[in-house]
């Protein structure tokens with residue numbers, strides 16, 4: 001019998017109680033991963049497998065702005081999926097600006113720095129740690145939500161910029177670029193979270209760094225071009241700090 005792809009690996013997922021968070025945890029469990037569910041919610045998270053069994057998971061509470069407190073948990077993890085997200089929809093208030101930037105962009109960036117620090121502090125590890133950053137098609141397309149687009153673009157651009165220094169033999173970075181799927185964040189999405197989770201894991205098995213799941217054909221053309229042009233521009237106009 002062939003070994004499950006995630007056997008022996010511990011995977012932490014933020015936004016664990018959301019639609020994609022739950023779907024990813026279920027699929028990762030099916031593929032052999034030990035699960036750490038990172039959630040900002042007080043409610044206990046329980047998942048049931050297709051066979052009707054309770055899915056074993058470690059639930060850890062966290063809050064945006066308190067990423068550093070996750071260090072001891074993340075040190076035990078092989079893969080971190082940065083998946084939490086917030087959509088203010090039509091709200092353009094100062095509070096909505098703050099929440100969108102904080103939740104979608106800054107907290108994701110802080111987790112990237114934290115996990116990269118953990119990964120790169122341990123050069124002896126035989127298998128590279130991985131961080132998967134769930135940005136969105138909104139990185140490059142309209143999402144009928146200006147602050148969602150602005151904050152997701154910032155999240156994606158920071159990933160492009162910092163990956164120049166943080167990606168390496170000890171840390172594999174993957175960008176998840178997803179089209180509309182049904183969730184609290186987007187009740188009219190056309191795909192199901194379960195389908196999206198399965199497709200993400202399929203492309204990860206193919207070892208793709210840019211994982212795209214969307215019915216929109218333009219994204220498959222524009223997103224690689226956006227990543228390439230950012231890479232060229234950021235390489236040409238910035239440099240690694242000596243410190």
Ligand SMILES: NC(=O)c1ccc[n+]([C@@H]2O[C@H](COP(=O)([O-])OP(=O)(O)OC[C@H]3O[C@@H](n4cnc5c(N)ncnc54)[C@H](OP(=O)(O)O)[C@@H]3O)[C@@H](O)[C@H]2O)c1
Pocket residue numbers: 014015016017018019020021038039040041063064083084085086103134135136137177178179180181182183184185186189193
């Ligand atoms: N739905 C779509 O069409 C779509 C398309 C492209 C990309 N995405 C991205 O996919 C990811 C998952 O979204 P989803 O559609 O599954 O939405 P969802 O069901 O609303 O899940 C998002 C989760 O993010 C966490 N979250 C929300 N506000 C937070 C805060 N202030 N601090 C910390 N965590 C917070 C919550 O999980 P906890 O309560 O467990 O913390 C929430 O359940 C997001 O990054 C989203 O931008 C979604």
